[in-house]
Amino acid sequence: xxxxxxxxxxxxxxxxxxxxxxxxxxxxxxxxxxxxxxxxxxxxxxxxxxxxxxxxxxxxxxxxxxxxxxxxxxxxxxxxxxxxxxxxxxxxxxxxxxxxxxxxxxxxxxxxxxxxxxxxxxxxxxxxxxxxxxxxxxxxxxxxxxxxxxxxxxxxxxxxxxxxxxxxxxxxxxxxxxxxxxxxxxxxxxxxxxxxxxxxxxxxxxxxxxxxxxxxxxxxxxxxxxxxxxxxxxxxxxxxxxxxxxxxxxxxxxxxxxxxxxxxxxxxxxxxxxxxxxxxxxxxxxxxxxxxxxxxxxxxxxxxxxxxxxxxxxxxxxxxxxxxxxxxxxxxxxxxxxxxxxxxxxxxxxxxxxxxxxxxxxxxxxxxxxxxxxxxxxxxxxxxxxxxxxxxxxxxxxxxxxxxxxxxxxxxxxxxxxxxxxxxxxxxxxxxxxxxx
Numbered sequence: 001x002x003x004x005x006x007x008x009x010x011x012x013x014x015x016x017x018x019x020x021x022x023x024x025x026x027x028x029x030x031x032x033x034x035x036x037x038x039x040x041x042x043x044x045x046x047x048x049x050x051x052x053x054x055x056x057x058x059x060x061x062x063x064x065x066x067x068x069x070x071x072x073x074x075x076x077x078x079x080x081x082x083x084x085x086x087x088x089x090x091x092x093x094x095x096x097x098x099x100x101x102x103x104x105x106x107x108x109x110x111x112x113x114x115x116x117x118x119x120x121x122x123x124x125x126x127x128x129x130x131x132x133x134x135x136x137x138x139x140x141x142x143x144x145x146x147x148x149x150x151x152x153x154x155x156x157x158x159x160x161x162x163x164x165x166x167x168x169x170x171x172x173x174x175x176x177x178x179x180x181x182x183x184x185x186x187x188x189x190x191x192x193x194x195x196x197x198x199x200x201x202x203x204x205x206x207x208x209x210x211x212x213x214x215x216x217x218x219x220x221x222x223x224x225x226x227x228x229x230x231x232x233x234x235x236x237x238x239x240x241x242x243x244x245x246x247x248x249x250x251x252x253x254x255x256x257x258x259x260x261x262x263x264x265x266x267x268x269x270x271x272x273x274x275x276x277x278x279x280x281x282x283x284x285x286x287x288x289x290x291x292x293x294x295x296x297x298x299x300x301x302x303x304x305x306x307x308x309x310x311x312x313x314x315x316x317x318x319x320x321x322x323x324x325x326x327x328x329x330x331x332x333x334x335x336x337x338x339x340x341x342x343x344x345x346x347x348x349x350x351x352x353x354x355x356x357x358x359x360x361x362x363x364x365x366x367x368x369x370x371x372x373x374x375x376x377x378x379x380x381x382x383x384x385x386x387x388x389x390x391x392x393x394x395x396x397x398x399x400x401x402x403x404x405x406x407x408x409x410x411x412x413x414x415x416x417x418x419x420x421x422x423x424x425x426x427x428x429x430x431x432x433x434x435x436x437x
Contacts, residue, residue: 244319
């Protein structure tokens with residue numbers, strides 16, 4: 001009997017059996033060394049010496065709950081503002097640390113309900129914000145609903161709040177219909193009515209392969225201000241490096257009321273997240289007791305990891321590395337897409353890229369199919385060839401999110417493996433087209 005209940009980014013029962021790692025590689029139980037090509041939680045790869053040293057020193061620290069003051073927590077907050085939020089002093093107010101991106105989004109959404117007196121929340125099409133409370137409600141991708149699914153059987157948890165879904169932008173690097181990318185369309189005619197009823201609109205910058213540009217963000221933010229809704233920037237995936245800048249929201253001129261962080265915040269070594277509040281939100285809470293407490297939030301080990309990662313991000317100029325690699329990935333992925341008829345679209349920014357295959361509409365899939373979807377089979381072939389590529393558990397969507405320390409040569413190896421692995425999808429796509437002809 002399997003004692004450990006597990007899930008995975010690739011649908012099915014198989015997953016890489018990892019026994020170790022170093023740099024941008026995983027070490028597998030069968031003795032192989034494979035490229036880590038899809039790991040949003042590991043911005044430094046594996047075993048970064050400065051992170052190892054910081055955690056070694058922190059192991060002997062006392063267990064201090066969130067209710068007790070701890071100088072290391074104060075230091076982590078200062079590092080976040082000095083390094084991560086450099087140049088953002090005019091609006092950024094304060095930070096609270098927590099345990100996961102899901103929890104951070106739930107905290108941000110529940111606080112928004114409290115401040116506005118409204119229950120409903122808004123997000124955009126194909127969003128994923130987590131699997132806890134209100135963050136689960138705001139997760140639009142149907143297969144990540146936190147319920148149970150099997151052939152002919154699907155049950156979802158009961159929602160906590162009504163959710164309004166905004167259209168997503170469709171800016172792409174490559175579109176199979178035209179052979180090139182297209183600019184993001186705003187398509188926000190119904191947004192004012194939705195946000196007039198919402199406590200907050202929460203926007204992420206990668207989920208479902210939608211990567212917002214500044215125009216879309218600024219348009220949504222402006223409507224939110226007009227309609228009395230707060231704007232939450234979900235930077236759990238993109239924050240602190242992956243977008244090629246400290247935050248993805250810096251691509252626009254608007255600034256959020258609340259920012260949520262997770263995944264890479266601890267350098268991939270410790271589970272940690274954060275909620276950053278604007279100065280206006282902090283002022284609105286003045287004199288109030290925010291009754292929201294967590295025993296292990298701001299744990300000394302996590303705070304040591306946060307401070308260490310922020311210093312590494314600065315000292316090793318990782319933002320420059322990512323921004324320099326972005327055009328390389330855009331060019332190579334476009335070349336690859338043009339060679340493979342199975343590829344529908346490519347989109348991305350920094351070191352986060354989505355390759356969407358032709359196939360069933362994502363809205364109709366609830367993880368209730370008996371066979372592994374085509375994207376999972378492509379990922380399986382990539383693993384055989386020496387790279388881990390993720391699918392977000394979807395039928396047709398692959399994504400690349402290698403460590404920020406990856407080199408161009410290692411990136412070329414990763415993309416060459418993707419290129420060869422897509423042959424599986426091509427064969428299925430061509431067979432389907434012949435059947436339809």
